Amino acid sequence: AQSVTQPDxxxxxSEGASLELRCNYSYGATPYLFWYxxxxxxxxxxxxxxxxxxxxxxxxxxxxxxxxxxxxxxxxRKPSVHWSDAAEYFCAVGVRxxxxxxxxxxxxxxxxxx
Amino acid sequence: NAGVTQTPKxxxxxxxxxxxxxxxxxxxxxxxxxxxxxxxxGLRLIYYSASEGTTDxxxxxxxxxxxxxxxxxxSLRLESAAPSQTSVYFCASTQDRGFADTxxxxxxxxxxxL
Numbered sequence: 001a002q003s004v005t006q007p008d009x010x011x012x013x014s015e016g017a018s019l020e021l022r023c024n025y026s027y028g029a030t031p032y033l034f035w036y037x038x039x040x041x042x043x044x045x046x047x048x049x050x051x052x053x054x055x056x057x058x059x060x061x062x063x064x065x066x067x068x069x070x071x072x073x074x075x076x077r078k079p080s081v082h083w084s085d086a087a088e089y090f091c092a093v094g095v096r097x098x099x100x101x102x103x104x105x106x107x108x109x110x111x112x113x114x
Numbered sequence: 115n116a117g118v119t120q121t122p123k124x125x126x127x128x129x130x131x132x133x134x135x136x137x138x139x140x141x142x143x144x145x146x147x148x149x150x151x152x153x154x155x156g157l158r159l160i161y162y163s164a165s166e167g168t169t170d171x172x173x174x175x176x177x178x179x180x181x182x183x184x185x186x187x188x189s190l191r192l193e194s195a196a197p198s199q200t201s202v203y204f205c206a207s208t209q210d211r212g213f214a215d216t217x218x219x220x221x222x223x224x225x226x227x228l
Contacts, residue, residue: 009154032214043118043204043219044157051214090156094213100145100164101172101212104156 002027002095006105013081014113021076021108023091032094033074034102035065039087047089050074061085086112116140118220120205126226127195135190135223137205145208146188147172147217148180150201157204162212163188195227 003026013019025031032051036044048059055067065076074091091105121136139146144165149157159172163182177199179191188207192199203223208215 004156036217041221043221044206044217045219046216049216094211096211096213100214101147101159101162102157102217104158106154106156 002093002103004091004093004103004105006089006091006108008108009106010109010111012111012113015083016080019076019078019081019085019110021089021091021110023074023076023105024072025074025091025093026072027093027095029096031074033065033067034092034094035059035063035074035076036090036092036104037061037087038090038107044090047076081110081112083112083114086110118205118207118218120203120220120223122223123221124224126228127192128228129196131195132191132193133195133225134192135203135205135225136187137189137220138187139205139207139218140186141207141209141218142185143207143218144185144210145212145215146182147206147208147212148178148188148190149204149206150174150199151204151222152201160190160203164212195225197227199225200227201225 005024034049035047038044050057088107092102118139147162148160161180163169166185205220206217
């Protein structure tokens, strides 16, 4: 069965530090991969997505993600975190079988200290 | 440009009561979705509608019904609320393909069932 794993439930970083959020997926076919961000009390917003081509994908707010097929990973990175990046981050894989849908990971909550 | 709107924002029900959560989108999208978000479980798909006039079950449909009233509106009904349905509910829409297109989320409805 398809699944998405985000091994880190909660990450704390200092403002200005680099960030990497991990995401691993299990899916037999070529995946459609997404990262969404949820600010407190808000709905989810797309950060970036990968379908094919260049395995390094640029997104909004200075985020990027790298697709590594050999590791079944799609990790999210940012060189320098800002206090406004504090939020919950969800990785998702697009699944096309009898239901076209997204399967979400359980999320990683990012806390940023000044 | 409102995007995806949801009403109400908050609701408290007693066990056995019924209610309908409303969702509307103004982006002329074909597909709409209802998710629930619970701590540590990410987002799980309840029902979706690939186009006006069609609805299909997602991962956790028990205890819920939906209606795709027209292209803009997709409602979720709890006929007899149970404490296990305490959750945050999100509506989302996509242009067409739920597995590949960007999903746009509403701000959510926080439901408590006592």
